[in-house]
Amino acid sequence: MRAQAMRTTEVGDGQLGWVLAHDLEASDGRVLLNKGAVLDEAALKHFQSASPGEVHLLELEADELHENAAGLRIAQAAAGDGIGISGPLTSRYDLLAERKGLLRVDAGLLRAINRVEDVTVYTLLDRQPVLPGAVLASVKVTPIAMPEARVAEVEALCRAQPLLRVLPFQPKRVAVLALEALAGEQRSRFEAVIDKKLRWYGSHLIDLRYVAPQTELVAETLRAFLSSGAELILAAGGNPIDPLDPLEQALPAVDARFVHKGAPTRGSMSWLARAGDVPIYNLASCRMWTGNTVADLVLPLLLTSSEVTPDDIREIGYGGLLGTAMAFRFPPYDRDSGDIVAGSER
Helix, strand or coil: CEEEEEEHHHCCHHHCCCEECCCEEECCCCEEECCCCECCHHHHHHHHHECCCEEEEEECCCCEEEHHHHHHHHHHHHECCCEEEEEEECCEEEEEECCCEEEEECHHHHHHHHCCCCEEEEECCCCEEECCCCEEEEEEECCCEEEHHHHHHHHHHCCCCCCEEEEECCCCEEEEEECCCCCHHHHHHHHHHHHHHHHHCCCEEEEEEECCCCHHHHHHHHHHHHHCCCCEEEEECCCCCCCCCHHHHHHHHHCEEEEEECCCCCCCCEEEEEECCEEEEEECCCHHHHCCCCHHHHHHHHCCCCCCCHHHHHHHHCCCCCCHHHHHHCCCCCCCCCCCCCCCCC
């Protein structure tokens, strides 16, 4: 890239394809051309009405790319399934969610990309529920032009797996087992919240039963759920720290095995088991289903992944201190479109 200072009156056909290094202004201060503009015949006409003075232009080498071309290629390499691209806006490209789902960000890959000189990519946090239109990441090339080899380096890094994906929520048939005797308003609230949350994911409730805490009754209910085609079983009221808890004792009756006990966040009294391909997820009380709790960090995993692993649960600990500042980690159950990040509306 070769920089050259010229008088505005000297700029002509010989500078076609060159790049403006700063805004070009008229005598009254109006911006005629923005920094980074590539000079074509239409752009050259603006120099006739420009404020007299010096202008700085850049002549790109054959192996260099303009910031817009470089940024677009990087954005395309970073964007995986469920992600669109908008821009450029002041040479920045935004990556947008094209569907409701769970954002996955490869943090290690992001670090590697940002080690490439003059490349900047910044994202939302991994495992964040997003809605269509949400801005998930931005891509910006720092200089006006950069060697194409650096863009190719980023493309090579993203070849095995893109930086970002939005995993769609998979509609599932869900059954719910409660070991608590709820009555009146408590029962109505519990049932309404469960139904609302499941519908937000596109799933639906096929059965909900209140069962006395007796092992055989619980086992019978689990068998009935599985026989009716439940693809996910949610439970409330089982005691995760009691080895003789009726719900835990009933698991062998449906050939279920534990996947993980507990979670590294508040409200950690939970466990995940699996009966064949069907996850069984338990919280210690019905009340834990009605607010924003660990369940709302696990449900997005259960409804996007074919199999949730112990490490999936353990990773909740990063950002697991769930104060009000971390509210964005929870699904926006009252919304179905638009960006869930305050101040990021397009």
